[in-house]
Amino acid sequence: MTTRSQRADEDSPTEQTGTPPMLSIEKLAVGVGIGARYLQILDNVDLEVRQGQTVGLVGESGSGKSTLAKTLVGEMPITSGRIRIGGTDVGSMSRAARGGMRRRVQLIPQDPYSSLSPRRTIGQTLAEAIDPRRADARRHREDIHHWLGKVSLETDAAERYPHEFSGGQRQRIAIARALAVKPELVIADEVTSALDLTTQAEILNLLADLREELGLTMLFISHNLAVVRHVSDQVTVLFRGSVVESGDVDRIYDAPGHPYTQQLIASVPGGPAFNLDA
Numbered sequence: 255m256t257t258r259s260q261r262a263d264e265d266s267p268t269e270q271t272g273t274p275p276m277l278s279i280e281k282l283a284v285g286v287g288i289g290a291r292y293l294q295i296l297d298n299v300d301l302e303v304r305q306g307q308t309v310g311l312v313g314e315s316g317s318g319k320s321t322l323a324k325t326l327v328g329e330m331p332i333t334s335g336r337i338r339i340g341g342t343d344v345g346s347m348s349r350a351a352r353g354g355m356r357r358r359v360q361l362i363p364q365d366p367y368s369s370l371s372p373r374r375t376i377g378q379t380l381a382e383a384i385d386p387r388r389a390d391a392r393r394h395r396e397d398i399h400h401w402l403g404k405v406s407l408e409t410d411a412a413e414r415y416p417h418e419f420s421g422g423q424r425q426r427i428a429i430a431r432a433l434a435v436k437p438e439l440v441i442a443d444e445v446t447s448a449l450d451l452t453t454q455a456e457i458l459n460l461l462a463d464l465r466e467e468l469g470l471t472m473l474f475i476s477h478n479l480a481v482v483r484h485v486s487d488q489v490t491v492l493f494r495g496s497v498v499e500s501g502d503v504d505r506i507y508d509a510p511g512h513p514y515t516q517q518l519i520a521s522v523p524g525g526p527a528f529n530l531d532a
Contacts, residue, residue: 273305273341274338274340274341275302275303275304275305275338275341276304276307276339276438276471277301277302277303277326277337277338277339277439277471277473278301278302278336278337278338278341279299279300279301279302279322279335279336279337279338280336280338281298281299281300281334281335282296282298282299282300282301282325282332282334282335283296283297283298283299283332283334284296284318284321284322284325284330284331284332284333286330294333294495295318295321295495296321296322296325296495296496297495297496298496298497299322299492299495299496299497300497301322301490301497303471303472303473304471305469305471306469306470306471307471307472307488308465308470308471308472308473308474308485308486308487308488309472309473309474309486309487309488309489309490310474310475310476310482310483310485310486310488310489310490310503311473311474311475311476311489311490311492312475312476312477312478312479312482312489312490312491312492312518313477313491313493313518314477314518315477316494317492317494317495318492318494318495319443319475319477319492320443320475321495322475322492323361323441323443323473323475325337326359326361326439326441326473327356327359327441328355328356332344339355339359339438339439340358340438342355357435357437358438359437359438359439359440359441360432360433360435360439360440360441361432361441361443362425362428362429362432362440362441362442362443363428363443363445364443364444364447364448365448366416366424366427366428367416367421367424369428370416370424370427370428371416372415372416372417373415374415375391375412375413375415376402376411376412376413376414376415376416376427377395377413378391379427379431380394380397380398380401380402380412380430380431381393381394383431383434383435384398384434384435391412395412397434398412398434399412401430401431401433401434404430404433404464405426405427405430405464406426406460407423407426407430411423411427421449421453422449422453422456422457425446425449425457426457426460428445429445429457429460429461429464433464433468433470438471439471439472439473440470440472440473441473441475442461442472442473442475443475444475444476445461446458446478446481447476447477447478454481458481458484458485461474461485462484462485465485472485474486477518478522479507479515479518479519479522480522482503483503483504483507486503487503488500488501488502488503489501489502489503489506489507491506491512491515493512493514498512498514498515499511499514499515
């Protein structure tokens with residue numbers, strides 16, 4: 255498997271051609287409530303993800319990471335600033351166009367069990383992702399089996415229900431569902447936080463392999479810099495809703511400049527030498 259550091263050393267096609275980033279966030283502010291009850295969650299956030307790149311977004315609980323993810327998939331409104339997907343300003347799009355945008359950006363949630371319908375088989379869930387208008391598991395059987403294979407699940411998983419799978423297997427299903435849409439941008443939101451270390455490593459290696467094979471563009475959200483370092487090219491550190499540090503993941507991990515980043519690295523199990531492959 256090609257390593258993250260090897261990929262980072264290669265010139266990306268996007269940089270060679272000068273095409274716009276797949277995701278560009280400029281001076282983004284997001285809040286909830288009105289008047290005296292208004293609460294600012296994100297403030298003046300800048301972030302960029304280029305095609306074929308994985309950018310890690312790291313910060314502790316409450317830093318605004320999940321709010322950013324929800325904003326990107328249209329679940330929370332923008333207070334100010336700008337989000338561009340593939341060069342298109344999301345804020346200037348019509349409601350109908352935004353509906354189409356939701357298929358271009360797919361979220362892999364932290365808790366896949368709550369996002370999977372307990373009354374639908376895995377095949378039915380994947381069929382809806384593949385073709386929402388004609389969500390027929392029999393019609394899309396070949397594609398369903400294809401995506402199950404991509405995440406190392408047997409084809410008979412299509413006939414089973416979410417409760418029949420382990421947490422790691424459900425996360426694989428959530429990954430398959432997101433990728434079956436063939437999105438331009440994948441947002442992975444704390445996808446390993448509820449898993450044991452062995453399963454974490456399996457999921458991270460799976461994502462790395464899929465990225466290499468499919469050329470995925472991904473925003474990888476986590477509170478753990480060791481996990482982010484494993485899969486990311488660049489990292490952005492979020493603290494209390496604002497970006498405090500951003501750059502090459504190895505540089506920031508080896509020589510963090512902001513005290514908050516230093517604190518995050520100090521909290522990694524085993525320190526800087528910690529390796530999820532071990």
